[in-house]
Amino acid sequence: xxxxxxxxxxxxxxxxxxxxxxxxxxxxxxxxxxxxxxxxxxxxxxxxxxxxxxxxxxxxxxxxxxxxxxxxxxxxxxxxxxxxxxxxxxxxxxxxxxxxxxxxxxxxxxxxxxxxxxxxxxxxxxxxxxxxxxxxxxxxxxxxxxxxxxxxxxxxxxxxxxxxxxxxxxxxxxxxxxxxxxxxxxxxxxxxxxxxxxxxxxxxxxxxxxxxxxxxxxxxxxxxxxxxxxxxxxxxxxxxxxxxxxxxxxxxxxxxxxxxxxxxxxxxxxxxxxxxxxxxxxxxxxxxxxxxxxxxxxxxxxxxxxxxxxxxxxxxxxxxxxxxxxxxxxxxxxxxxxxxxxxxxxxxxxxxxxxxxxxxxxxxxxxxxxxxxxxxxxxxxxxxxxxxxxxxxxxxxxxxxxxxxxxxxxxxxxxxxxxxxxxxxxxxxxxxxxxxxxxxxxxxxxxxxxxxxxxxxxxxxxxxxxxxxxxxxxxxxxxxxxxxxxxxxxxxxxxxxxxxxxxxxxxxxxxxxxxxxxxxxxxxxxxxxxxxxxxxxxxxxxxxxxxxxxxxxxxxxxxxx
RNA sequence: GCGCCUGUAGCUCAGCUGGACAGAGCAACGGACUUCUAAUCCGUGGGUCGCAGGUUCGAAUCCUGCCAGGCGUACCA
Numbered sequence: 001x002x003x004x005x006x007x008x009x010x011x012x013x014x015x016x017x018x019x020x021x022x023x024x025x026x027x028x029x030x031x032x033x034x035x036x037x038x039x040x041x042x043x044x045x046x047x048x049x050x051x052x053x054x055x056x057x058x059x060x061x062x063x064x065x066x067x068x069x070x071x072x073x074x075x076x077x078x079x080x081x082x083x084x085x086x087x088x089x090x091x092x093x094x095x096x097x098x099x100x101x102x103x104x105x106x107x108x109x110x111x112x113x114x115x116x117x118x119x120x121x122x123x124x125x126x127x128x129x130x131x132x133x134x135x136x137x138x139x140x141x142x143x144x145x146x147x148x149x150x151x152x153x154x155x156x157x158x159x160x161x162x163x164x165x166x167x168x169x170x171x172x173x174x175x176x177x178x179x180x181x182x183x184x185x186x187x188x189x190x191x192x193x194x195x196x197x198x199x200x201x202x203x204x205x206x207x208x209x210x211x212x213x214x215x216x217x218x219x220x221x222x223x224x225x226x227x228x229x230x231x232x233x234x235x236x237x238x239x240x241x242x243x244x245x246x247x248x249x250x251x252x253x254x255x256x257x258x259x260x261x262x263x264x265x266x267x268x269x270x271x272x273x274x275x276x277x278x279x280x281x282x283x284x285x286x287x288x289x290x291x292x293x294x295x296x297x298x299x300x301x302x303x304x305x306x307x308x309x310x311x312x313x314x315x316x317x318x319x320x321x322x323x324x325x326x327x328x329x330x331x332x333x334x335x336x337x338x339x340x341x342x343x344x345x346x347x348x349x350x351x352x353x354x355x356x357x358x359x360x361x362x363x364x365x366x367x368x369x370x371x372x373x374x375x376x377x378x379x380x381x382x383x384x385x386x387x388x389x390x391x392x393x394x395x396x397x398x399x400x401x402x403x404x405x406x407x408x409x410x411x412x413x414x415x416x417x418x419x420x421x422x423x424x425x426x427x428x429x430x431x432x433x434x435x436x437x438x439x440x441x442x443x444x445x446x447x448x449x450x451x452x453x454x455x456x457x458x459x460x461x462x463x464x465x466x467x468x469x470x471x472x473x474x475x476x477x478x479x480x481x482x483x484x485x486x487x488x489x490x491x492x493x494x495x496x497x498x499x500x501x502x503x504x505x506x507x508x509x510x511x512x513x514x515x516x517x518x519x520x521x522x523x524x525x526x527x528x529x530x531x532x533x534x535x536x537x538x539x540x541x542x543x544x545x546x547x548x549x550x551x552x553x554x555x556x557x558x559x560x561x
Numbered sequence: 562g563c564g565c566c567u568g569u570a571g572c573u574c575a576g577c578u579g580g581a582c583a584g585a586g587c588a589a590c591g592g593a594c595u596u597c598u599a600a601u602c603c604g605u606g607g608g609u610c611g612c613a614g615g616u617u618c619g620a621a622u623c624c625u626g627c628c629a630g631g632c633g634u635a636c637c638a
Binding site for chain 2: 037039040041042043046050052055058059065089090091092093136173176177178181203292293294295296305306308309310311312313314316318319320323343344345346347348349350351371373374376414415416418419420421422424427434435436438439441442443445446449450451452453454457490491494498502503506509510513516517519520521523524525526539560561
């Protein structure tokens with residue numbers, strides 16, 4: 001239940017009626033009522049809600065905006081609403097001042113909804129798949145993957161909260177060229193460890209983790225592949241390492257609070273013939289042609305800059321071909337909507353992916369691709385260039401170890417996907433105590449402490465909001481705190497709509513800030529029983545909201561710190 | 562060259578899809594613990610919103626052109 005949203009809608013409706021009534025009575029002239037906004041003004045002095053209707057109507061009605069404002073106010077029927085007062089202000093806004101009581105019902109709603117406060121059924125139970133991370137299983141997870149993991153998981157959480165049925169999926173790129181290179185690199189390490197001359201190929205993977213992997217392998221299987229057929233050897237080593245890598249990726253992500261419902265293997269698409277089949281389908285529809293011995297998809301038909309190869313000269317399908325089959329597979333599985341989270345280095349892939357979806361006859365708007373800018377890592381004041389090939393990167397595990405899961409997630413989610421974020425590792429470590437995440441968690445812990453104290457002082461159970469006189473919550477901080485609490489449902493909806501969860505951490509910081517101010521200014525446990533009861537209700541509602549937001553972020557809500 | 566993203570306080574970033582005087586955290590400075598956790602609070606300083614035009618009653622937000630940075634522009638993924 002979204003009280004702010006409901007009031008907004010109600011005011012909008014009354015305004016519409018007032019304008020029409022004014023028109024009927026000849027006070028205003030306009031053809032059709034233009035679209036206008038009813039919003040919460042930034043400035044406290046501008047009332048609880050405000051509309052720009054007067055300004056919007058000015059040119060059509062041929063009257064000054066302020067005069068229109070007065071006319072609308074005159075025709076407003078406010079009976080049965082929370083509206084106490086209306087005034088024309090500034091260039092012609094109408095500000096609405098509500099009766100004080102409107103906020104108190106928010107506390108009742110929070111208490112009653114508890115874990116469900118902030119949730120809605122906007123998605124109406126429709127099925128959505130969020131595919132994210134999907135890192136190559138040839139190495140460890142780095143900072144970019146960490147950002148993607150935090151972002152994707154939170155988007156999934158937000159969609160769930162907004163009433164979608166969400167599936168989290170990881171696409172395993174266990175086929176293609178890179179797997180060849182992976183196997184060659186493993187082979188080189190294997191041979192090296194057994195005292196042979198061998199070199200990791202230029203285009204291979206140089207990370208030291210592969211040495212470790214081969215050490216594990218040798219422990220199990222010894223040197224029995226030393227003289228084996230190289231093709232077989234690479235296959236065995238590759239399969240072993242892949243399994244180990246995927247397992248460690250899964251563990252790292254779980255350690256970061258991210259659990260996938262489905263791990264989807266690319267190679268199954270090749271083995272089942274799905275790639276071939278989808279190529280055939282596109283060919284029949286006339287979107288495939290041959291040139292220079294390769295097969296091309298006509299992505300330029302869908303606004304891409306150039307056509308794209310789907311089957312190479314050597315007869316092997318490209319990554320793109322498999323991706324088309326994968327996306328067809330997603331829709332075949334019955335997802336109403338599909339969301340991909342990709343790093344900025346893949347943005348060139350967006351147009352042709354959407355093109356392929358369209359070519360297959362699906363509505364391309366059922367696919368959202370979120371492009372996330374890359375993470376630039378600073379250490380000792382210098383940029384650390386990350387690359388899996390050179391093996392130089394900070395891993396997700398190291399990040400969690402040094403900065404902590406909660407701080408890392410909070411930090412990543414706080415930034416919009418669009419922002420190219422600079423992650424200063426030294427600073428993150430150094431400031432871990434001053435990180436905003438602790439500020440929020442501390443607010444939660446403080447509340448829990450108050451509630452514990454209350455019990456210790458003989459309060460047997462928390463007072464229920466509907467049985468408590470809340471009107472004594474009348475200081476400015478108290479009202480602001482309730483006002484902020486009232487914002488959560490609208491915020492979650494809007495984050496789900498825009499797929500931009502970065503406003504949640506900011507909200508949490510603001511809410512925690514208001515609570516801390518309240519804490520300094522207002523004593524909860526006190527002589528005045530009525531006041532104490534009302535403040536316990538307020539504090540408990542704040543706790544519920546903080547916890548719910550932290551849950552959405554995948555960040556712990558500690559009861560003690 | 563072309564395409565996508567970005568440019569807001571010393572630093573890292575918000576700015577709720579065009580609203581009424583531009584915000585937060587960190588950093589700097591000055592205050593507040595005999596009272597529910599000082600991982601907190603209160604206060605001070607700090608900005609040509611990259612630059613120049615345009616649209617609008619109204620622009621950090623939309624359009625155009627420059628400037629700067631990141632990414633992409635493979636029969637790699």
